[in-house]
Amino acid sequence: MSMQTQTNKAESAVQTEPILSVRGVHKTYKLGRVKVPVLHGVDMDVHQGEWVTILGASGSGKSTLLHLLGGLDRPDKNPDKNADKNGGSQVSVQFEDRELTRLSKRALDRYRADDVGFVFQFYHLLPELSVLQNVTIGGMIKHGRFGYRSNRKEIVDRASGLLDRFGLSHRLKHRPAELSGGERQRVAIARALINEPSLLLADEPTGNLDVKTGASILDVIIELRRDAGLTLVMVTHDDRIAQQGDRVIRLVDGRVNEA
Amino acid sequence: MLAMAAVLLSVATILITWSVMGGFLKTLISSGRTLVGDVAIVWPNVGFAHYDDLIERLEADELIDSASPTIETFGLIRLPDDRVELISIKGIEASSYSDVTGFVDTMWWKPIDEPTPKDYEGDDIRLQPENISMFTDMEASGISMTRLNPSSGKVEAAGVLGIEVTGQNYRTKWGGYYPLAPNRAMPDGGVERIETFMPRDGEVELTILALDSSGHPIDPVRRVIPIANEFQSGLYEVDQGTIFVPLDIIQRMLRLDAAERVELVRDDQNPFEIVVDPETGEIGPKMKEVIGVVPARVTTVLVRGVDGAELEAVRSRIRAVYAEFADAHVGEVPSAFQMENQIKTWEDLNRTMISAVKKETGLVLFIFGIVSFTTVFLVLAIFWSMATEKTKDIGVLRALGASTPGIAWLWIRYGASIGIVGSVTGTAVGYWVVLNINSIHDWMGRTFGLVIWDPRQYYFVEIPSEVEPIKAAIVFVIGILTCVVGASIPAIHSARMDPVKALRFE
Numbered sequence: 147m148s149m150q151t152q153t154n155k156a157e158s159a160v161q162t163e164p165i166l167s168v169r170g171v172h173k174t175y176k177l178g179r180v181k182v183p184v185l186h187g188v189d190m191d192v193h194q195g196e197w198v199t200i201l202g203a204s205g206s207g208k209s210t211l212l213h214l215l216g217g218l219d220r221p222d223k224n225p226d227k228n229a230d231k232n233g234g235s236q237v238s239v240q241f242e243d244r245e246l247t248r249l250s251k252r253a254l255d256r257y258r259a260d261d262v263g264f265v266f267q268f269y270h271l272l273p274e275l276s277v278l279q280n281v282t283i284g285g286m287i288k289h290g291r292f293g294y295r296s297n298r299k300e301i302v303d304r305a306s307g308l309l310d311r312f313g314l315s316h317r318l319k320h321r322p323a324e325l326s327g328g329e330r331q332r333v334a335i336a337r338a339l340i341n342e343p344s345l346l347l348a349d350e351p352t353g354n355l356d357v358k359t360g361a362s363i364l365d366v367i368i369e370l371r372r373d374a375g376l377t378l379v380m381v382t383h384d385d386r387i388a389q390q391g392d393r394v395i396r397l398v399d400g401r402v403n404e405a
Numbered sequence: 406m407l408a409m410a411a412v413l414l415s416v417a418t419i420l421i422t423w424s425v426m427g428g429f430l431k432t433l434i435s436s437g438r439t440l441v442g443d444v445a446i447v448w449p450n451v452g453f454a455h456y457d458d459l460i461e462r463l464e465a466d467e468l469i470d471s472a473s474p475t476i477e478t479f480g481l482i483r484l485p486d487d488r489v490e491l492i493s494i495k496g497i498e499a500s501s502y503s504d505v506t507g508f509v510d511t512m513w514w515k516p517i518d519e520p521t522p523k524d525y526e527g528d529d530i531r532l533q534p535e536n537i538s539m540f541t542d543m544e545a546s547g548i549s550m551t552r553l554n555p556s557s558g559k560v561e562a563a564g565v566l567g568i569e570v571t572g573q574n575y576r577t578k579w580g581g582y583y584p585l586a587p588n589r590a591m592p593d594g595g596v597e598r599i600e601t602f603m604p605r606d607g608e609v610e611l612t613i614l615a616l617d618s619s620g621h622p623i624d625p626v627r628r629v630i631p632i633a634n635e636f637q638s639g640l641y642e643v644d645q646g647t648i649f650v651p652l653d654i655i656q657r658m659l660r661l662d663a664a665e666r667v668e669l670v671r672d673d674q675n676p677f678e679i680v681v682d683p684e685t686g687e688i689g690p691k692m693k694e695v696i697g698v699v700p701a702r703v704t705t706v707l708v709r710g711v712d713g714a715e716l717e718a719v720r721s722r723i724r725a726v727y728a729e730f731a732d733a734h735v736g737e738v739p740s741a742f743q744m745e746n747q748i749k750t751w752e753d754l755n756r757t758m759i760s761a762v763k764k765e766t767g768l769v770l771f772i773f774g775i776v777s778f779t780t781v782f783l784v785l786a787i788f789w790s791m792a793t794e795k796t797k798d799i800g801v802l803r804a805l806g807a808s809t810p811g812i813a814w815l816w817i818r819y820g821a822s823i824g825i826v827g828s829v830t831g832t833a834v835g836y837w838v839v840l841n842i843n844s845i846h847d848w849m850g851r852t853f854g855l856v857i858w859d860p861r862q863y864y865f866v867e868i869p870s871e872v873e874p875i876k877a878a879i880v881f882v883i884g885i886l887t888c889v890v891g892a893s894i895p896a897i898h899s900a901r902m903d904p905v906k907a908l909r910f911e
């Protein structure tokens with residue numbers, strides 16, 4: 147496994163343009179009058195098919211950064227003057243040929259639906275829906291209600307294919323509450339992949355699992371990446387997990403400290 | 406679920422209240438119509454003459470079914486227990502009055518085959534076989550307004566009294582009457598029991614102030630009137646304060662009957678002329694001379710239009726007929742112009758009652774407004790808490806790419822579906838309850854001893870149990886709209902929430 151990773155790393159670094167490119171990103175939360183600066187000037191690139199891990203202490207802004215990458219949030223419009231010193235005069239989050247900071251709300255919704263898959267630490271499955279429905283809902287959102295109807299069979303087939311692959315074929319009708327943590331996270335990964343995104347953003351996907359289950363989830367992700375050529379950005383604060391990726395980005399004091 | 410139950414209950418409650426209230430008001434108004442016909446020509450106090458000619462002309466019209474002369478006045482009534490009360494007196498011509506109004510149907514003392522709706526035990530004395538012949542006679546007496554005097558064996562003109570006038574008809578719990586023998590208070594403090602049953606041997610004494618031809622009161626006139634039957638119109642005010650008396654009796658008492666017109670003989674004519682009194686045979690000096698006849702008068706002519714005729718059309722036709730009539734009797738009857746506003750529809754005549762009813766309807770609608778508002782608020786609160794509970798899920802959906810309008814639409818659809826299910830079941834429940842309201846009420850009475858609608862206190866025996874489809878449709882649509890409105894505020898709120906905050910929401 148380690149061998150494969152190494153190979154991929156070599157390939158990605160050499161052969162591809164950055165699929166995702168971040169320049170001069172700032173983010174400050176405002177709690178009433180108090181400003182909580184989280185990111186001050188983040189620059190980073192992610193290449194096609196690459197597995198980047200983001201490592202950092204709790205509260206260092208890892209999740210915040212991931213949300214910005216996924217178009218769930220927008221960076222500050224007028225970052226402080228420090229931006230110039232870092233050489234990044236312009237705030238930019240570029241995905242392929244799209245500049246996310248300039249996209250309309252609608253286009254950002256599209257971006258999330260078509261190009262990005264999110265996996266969260268606490269799975270975030272919808273408790274009222276069955277396992278299968280939790281996966282197909284992504285397709286429903288992408289195609290709209292009427293589009294879903296005409297693509298229904300295809301989406302359901304794909305969803306059950308993914309779940310089958312993750313060893314959940316016998317639990318399609320179950321509710322999330324009836325599954326173990328590892329099973330739930332596999333459902334969440336299947337949901338993230340239903341629309342065949344090119345970018346998978348995972349926020350501590352193993353953070354809530356025991357070591358053994360966590361390792362099995364990682365195996366699933368690694369395998370997927372290899373098969374589908376997924377680009378993967380994974381947040382973690384576990385050094386050992388981080389080292390399995392192609393490249394580790396350290397977030398310290400709201401800046402990137404690439405190792 | 407909770408929201409649906411709230412919608413269901415509100416929809417059902419509003420439908421039930423509205424229907425029952427509306428039914429109640431409708432019954433009230435139709436009772437008010439029972440004894441007035443469609444249109445009345447009214448010239449109060451002194452009345453107007455040649456009404457026979459007017460009626461003949463009216464009945465010749467194809468829009469008019471029948472017409473009847475009446476006199477409406479007030480007087481005092483002395484009851485068998487010597488109480489004296491104010492009473493509204495209607496002089497009517499029994500047969501034509503029955504043609505114009507529902508007079509015959511209001512007759513209470515008559516044999517019946519079926520018990521009245523709430524009389525489950527069959528306690529009504531009118532049902533009992535041994536009374537059939539007595540009540541058959543009484544019904545006939547009431548309709549003809551005559552009564553056989555048992556002592557003289559003669560048939561006398563008789564009146565029909567409101568069932569609540571004497572206070573001797575005990576109102577049973579099933580909404581019928583049981584006659585009691587009245588007690589007369591004696592000066593020594595004792596009471597005397599009078600074995601009287603009004604339609605059998607009861608009499609009342611009427612005192613009226615007669616008016617002269619210019620409308621000034623002359624002398625009080627008294628007359629004892631036997632009672633042929635008692636009536637129930639359905640309007641308590643009418644039933645406890647009205648007596649029907651044959652028209653000619655009232656005309657005589659009020660001096661509205663045909664009379665000789667006389668003039669005092671002037672001194673300078675023949676002072677020695679004598680006349681013989683035709684009754685006594687006495688001879689005396691001629692003091693007065695008959696110079697004509699004053700025709701009989703009535704205060705009101707009631708008219709009934711043919712079935713299906715429009716009220717206003719009937720009224721304007723009557724105006725036209727009256728104009729011809731007035732032309733034929735110039736100087737003797739009020740002119741068409743004077744009568745213009747005295748030709749009144751039954752709605753005009755019941756205006757006070759109808760406007761009270763309308764006010765009541767307004768009040769009810771106002772209360773509905775508040776109830777609906779509460780429902781909107783309730784749905785809003787329930788949806789708000791549901792949306793809050795689902796904050797994280799909304800964040801997840803946003804992360805999956807769902808748009809703001811998409812999420813809002815999801816909630817509104819949810820609200821609408823709750824509204825539809827709630828309204829459908831609510832309308833169904835409301836319908837069912839209203840249609841069965843009387844049996845439900847009886848069941849409540851039997852099981853819990855809970856009687857809200859006591860026929861002893863309320864004048865309507867049964868709770869109205871009709872649902873107007875229009876009302877049901879309105880309530881149904883409002884129910885759905887309420888849900889959509891109630892859901893849309895939380896929907897918009899939650900859809901516009903920052904997805905990152907939603908994901909962090911605990």
Ligand SMILES: Nc1ncnc2c1ncn2[C@@H]1O[C@H](COP(=O)(O)OP(=O)(O)OP(=O)(O)O)[C@@H](O)[C@H]1O
Nearest residue numbers: 175176177182184203204205206207208209210211
């Ligand atoms: N909506 C917000 N308002 C104010 N402060 C916020 C908000 N969201 C995050 N923060 C703050 O920003 C900082 C970074 O948060 P973030 O969740 O990105 O950290 P993290 O690196 O993911 O931490 P962890 O490893 O615990 O998940 C934290 O100090 C947090 O308190």
Ligand SMILES: [Mg+2]
Nearest residue numbers: 208209210349
């Ligand atoms: Mg985090």
